[in-house]
Amino acid sequence: MAQEYKLPAVHHQVAVTIPADMQIPENFKLDKNKQLQCATCHGIADIENIPLEEIDPQATDFLNGGPYQKLTNFCYACHDKQDNQKLNIHKMLNKQQQVNQDHCDFCHLEIPDPAEPPGKEVLKFRLPKAKLCWGCHLKTPHLNAITHQQKLSDKMLEQLQKTQDQQQIRFPLGEDKQVICITCHNSHQYGVLDADSEAGKQIANTDLDTGISYQPHAWNEVYQQDKQKRLEEAGRSVHELTYQRLSTEVLLRLTAKDGSLCRVCHSFKD
Ligand code: HEC
Ligand code: HEC
Ligand code: HEC
Numbered sequence: 247m248a249q250e251y252k253l254p255a256v257h258h259q260v261a262v263t264i265p266a267d268m269q270i271p272e273n274f275k276l277d278k279n280k281q282l283q284c285a286t287c288h289g290i291a292d293i294e295n296i297p298l299e300e301i302d303p304q305a306t307d308f309l310n311g312g313p314y315q316k317l318t319n320f321c322y323a324c325h326d327k328q329d330n331q332k333l334n335i336h337k338m339l340n341k342q343q344q345v346n347q348d349h350c351d352f353c354h355l356e357i358p359d360p361a362e363p364p365g366k367e368v369l370k371f372r373l374p375k376a377k378l379c380w381g382c383h384l385k386t387p388h389l390n391a392i393t394h395q396q397k398l399s400d401k402m403l404e405q406l407q408k409t410q411d412q413q414q415i416r417f418p419l420g421e422d423k424q425v426i427c428i429t430c431h432n433s434h435q436y437g438v439l440d441a442d443s444e445a446g447k448q449i450a451n452t453d454l455d456t457g458i459s460y461q462p463h464a465w466n467e468v469y470q471q472d473k474q475k476r477l478e479e480a481g482r483s484v485h486e487l488t489y490q491r492l493s494t495e496v497l498l499r500l501t502a503k504d505g506s507l508c509r510v511c512h513s514f515k516d
């Protein structure tokens with residue numbers, strides 16, 4: 247391994263010995279001293295001899311076993327997930343599927359009773375609803391999240407209210423009738439709120455360990471080839487646009503897989 251290699255300023259340790267209690271997956275090859283080397287983590291052959299600016303961190307094999315939707319899933323290949331996981335406050339049901347109130351006050355000032363909801367007007371939160379998720383989540387947790395934080399046009403508002411009435415699902419908006427995180431997301435694990443109520447209608451998946459996950463789409467290759475030329479002309483990398491299919495969804499008020507969620511506000515006809 248090239249010892250003189252200048253790694254990016256913030257980078258994982260290299261050439262360290264594996265602690266006895268750490269399990270390294272078989273396809274993560276250690277060097278002859280049984281220490282971490284570049285090839286333990288990176289699938290790009292000879293990465294230590296490639297100039298930094300020529301390395302594409304979006305390449306599929308940039309990280310072994312990749313691409314990873316969440317970088318932490320890569321970390322958990324070696325580090326123990328249990329010890330390192332952030333507290334997932336959306337887990338609100340215990341093993342008996344009963345509501346555990348431990349995490350309610352991350353958001354609520356007074357914990358409302360799901361059996362007798364007091365009405366949305368009287369709910370009190372730690373922060374304005376539009377900011378409730380920030381701090382733990384980025385303002386831009388995914389593509390389009392920031393562009394969505396806008397006031398609805400009259401047409402969209404009308405369409406949203408129609409869906410709300412027809413399907414009896416609540417899509418809360420911010421104070422200026424703008425889209426906020428909870429317009430699309432329900433922050434309660436399925437089963438906490440009455441699943442038939444407007445506030446509780448959401449995707450019926452309680453598996454928050456898998457969470458939202460993706461699978462590579464068979465069309466991806468074709469899709470990227472098609473876009474490659476145009477993107478190159480625009481000076482952008484084709485990897486910015488991957489065509490992926492949602493494989494599991496959680497904490498969403500309606501499914502996005504088939505576009506139902508999007509059609510609450512958008513109509514694809516025009
Ligand atoms: C324990 C795993 C691990 C080892 C060992 C490792 N890396 Fe990395 N490397 C990473 C991770 C994780 C990232 C950051 C990925 C991200 O933030 O998306 C990274 C990022 C990089 C990048 C940055 C690319 C960019 O443009 O941001 C380069 C270059 C790189 N590594 C080269 C090396 C080289 C050369 C070695 C061997 C000397 C090495 N790495 C060893 C895990 C590792
Ligand atoms: C191939 C296995 C492997 C992968 C993958 C890996 N690590 Fe490590 N990591 C190690 C080893 C080995 C050490 C050094 C021994 C130790 O400190 O536990 C280490 C040490 C660390 C340390 C220093 C621990 C301390 O107490 O100082 C941090 C922080 C860390 N890793 C974070 C990460 C993150 C974040 C990722 C994902 C981006 C990651 N690791 C991916 C193997 C790995
Ligand atoms: C991440 C933030 C967050 C956490 C944690 C949270 N809630 Fe909520 N809760 C909200 C938001 C936001 C609303 C209001 C949504 C709306 O405007 O309809 C709400 C509304 C409610 C309602 C009213 C439903 C209705 O029919 O109007 C009840 C009941 C409720 N929460 C119970 C709980 C309980 C019990 C817990 C803990 C087990 C909890 N919440 C944890 C954010 C949270």
Ligand code: HEC
Nearest residue numbers: 332333334335352378379382427428431433456457458497
């Ligand atoms: C106290 C911190 C905290 C708050 C507040 C919080 N979250 Fe989370 N949320 C988490 C953690 C931790 C996870 C687990 C996954 C991770 O580590 O990102 C998570 C997971 C999620 C996921 C699922 C992602 C997946 O693939 O597993 C969604 C969606 C989500 N949160 C939406 C929200 C929304 C919407 C709000 C605001 C109403 C909110 N969260 C408030 C900490 C928080």
Ligand code: HEC
Nearest residue numbers: 379383384385386387388391394425426427429430458502
């Ligand atoms: C227009 C609807 C919409 C809005 C607004 C929205 N989301 Fe999402 N969110 C989704 C959909 C759909 C997914 C799953 C597919 C995807 O990533 O595009 C998702 C995924 C997530 C995930 C999981 C990402 C991952 O890859 O694991 C988190 C965390 C999350 N959202 C948090 C938030 C937070 C925080 C906000 C507010 C800043 C927000 N979302 C605003 C629709 C929305």
Ligand code: HEC
Nearest residue numbers: 390393394396397398399425429430502507508510511512
């Ligand atoms: C609650 C209403 C609402 C929902 C639900 C919604 N959108 Fe939007 N969307 C908006 C608003 C408002 C804008 C910004 C104004 C505009 O472009 O008309 C927007 C803009 C967009 C844009 C153009 C801006 C950009 O980010 O490039 C795209 C693409 C988009 N939405 C896709 C989606 C998809 C995909 C879904 C379903 C996962 C979705 N939207 C769900 C309201 C919504």
